[in-house]
Amino acid sequence: MAPSSSLPLVFNVKRHQPVLVPPSKPTPHEFKPVSDIDDQESLRFQIPIIQFYPRDPAMEGRDPARVIREALGRALVFYYPFAGRLREGPGRKLVVECTGEGVLFIEADADIGLHQFGDALQPPFPLMEELLYDVRGSQGIIDCPLILIQVTRLKCGGFIMALRLNHVMSDAAGLVQFMNAVGEMARGARAPSIPPVWQRHLLNARDPPRVTCVHREYDEVDDTKGTTIPSDDMVHRSFFFGPRQIAALRSLVPHHLRGSSTFELLTACLWKCRTAAIRPEPDEEVRILCIINARGKFHDPPLPAGYYGNAFAFPGAVSAAGKLCQNPLGYALELVRRAKSELSKEYMQSVADLMVLKGRPHFTVVRSFVVSDVTRAGFGEVDFGWGKAVYGGPAKGGMGAIPGFTVFYVPFRNGIVVPLCLPGPAMERFAAELQTMISEPTTKQDDSSKFIKSAL
Known part of the structure; x- marks a missing residue:
């Protein structure tokens, strides 16, 4: 394990006053209900995304903040619900009032070049609060701007585009669709290549609603033994998994499971190592919840190509902690594969x-571990005229108000980076468990895995 020995990166950011960017043309004033998939407690939070762009000599003299701000106004003509505000009605039902007020935008400058962030751009990023300023009064879910954007120019001519989204409005695929529309407008397009589609009724409850599948992810669980991870003394690290590490994991499972996907292998490994690290009682139930995009599960009819609402679920698997830790990796892998296979249109x-029958609950948090694969989401592909981002994706290794139980799989070079957040002692145990699992059986050499340590 090779923690970074460099000193924490320090820089200054000078911000202009936040402004509201409305649609550049008049848009309808109407009320649009979100879907019953959008409208669950689990998604009532803000999720930060960040993209780093290098200098492009061909764009010399063009101001990225101005280009993106103007393109944003044009894109909001088509995506005008983003310029509105969420309102809450009877039964906690959320509705977008399309007011045309706009999204929050901040223009900024930093006294640092992109190269000073180093080659290993991955979350968590230093001084994130400076790169995505929390405008007072903007953090709420109801009656607040739905998107906050900060464009920070760098000394080298590159820039950072950071964004915070109210997750009720969109998932990763929907957000990337909107960001690509902004990028197309920035490059001169008059309309998005994929027209946005609202149609949130497609993922509404039936009348009458009837739960037809088993949803262990929404079990009501009491934390009777106090094993919920504390939020203090949290340590952030990023762990890299390249072809060698994935091959090592694949060698640990029976032949009939070696065709498992990288997501399945990695999820089983992390669930097993993390459970051992947090040390629940052997008889306590632990959960793995896999965030799975369901767009491909709709065939008759399919979800429209431009649908930008939340279209995923959290299918889960449950095991006694002792069984998960004591059994070989194949045991966890079987559970993960079974959970993934449950996802369908009916699910x-x-x-x-x-959601409608039980009051829009949050998924089970007690002894749960949530994984989300954004390696194919396309955040790094968004082009505002300066080409692709050198990093595009989540700005931190978790989501929601409760730290430590969610991780994202982020693309990095020829592999995947997993930012993780755990209390200090648990992080050390996790790293040791993982090192044992992915080391070469004969050499046990440290260079078979690259651990990148970061601290906020």
């Missing part, structure tokens, strides 16, 4: 029905 419909 999504059943989740929507459960």
Whole structure:
């Protein structure tokens, strides 16, 4: 394990006053209900995204903040619900009032060049609060701007585009669709290549609602033994998994499981190592919840190509902690594969029905571990005229108000970076468990894995 020995990166950011960017043309004033998949407690939070862009000599003299701000106004003509505000009605039902007020935008400058961030750009990023300023009064879910954007120019001619989204409005695929529309406008397009589609009724509950699938992710669990991870003394590290590490994991499972996907292998490994690290009682239940995009599960009819609402579920697997830790990796892998296979159009419909019947609950947090693969989401592909980002994706290794139970799989070079957040002692145990699992059986050499340590 090779923690970074460099001193923490320090820089200054000078920000202009936040402004509201409305659609550049008049848009309808109407009320648009979100879907019953959008409208669950689990998604009532803000999620930060960040993209780093290098200098492009061909764009010399063009101001990225101005280009993006103007393109944003044009894109909001088509995506005008983003310029509105969420309102809450009877039964906690959320509706977008399309007011045309706009999204928050901050223009800024930093006294640092992109190269000073180093080659290993991955979350968590230093001084994130400076790169995505928390405008007072903007953090709420109801009656607040739905998107906050900060464009920070760098000394080298590059820039950082950071964004915070109210997750009720969109998932990763929907957000990337909107960001690509802004990028197309910035490059001169008059309309998005993929027209946005609202149609949130497609993922609403049935009438009458009826839960037809088993949803262990929404079990009501009491933390009777106090094993919820504390939020203090949290350590952030990023762990890299390249072809060698994935091959090492694949060698640990039976032949009939070696065709498992990288996501399945990695999820089983992390669940097992993390459970051993947090040390629950052997008889306590632990959960793995896999965030799975369901767009491909809708066939008759399919979800429209331009649909930008949340279209995923959290299918979960449950095990006694002792069984998970003591059994070989194949045991966890079988559970992960089974959970993933449960996702279907009927499963999504059943989740929507459960939301209405049970008051839009949060997924189970107690002894849960949530994984989300954004390696194919396309954040790094968004082009505002300066080409692709050198990093594009989550700005931190978790989501929601409770730290430590969610991780993202982020693309990095020829592999995947997993930012993780755990209390200090648990992080050391996790790293040791993982090192044992992915080391070469004969050499046990440290260079078979690259651990990148970061601290906020």
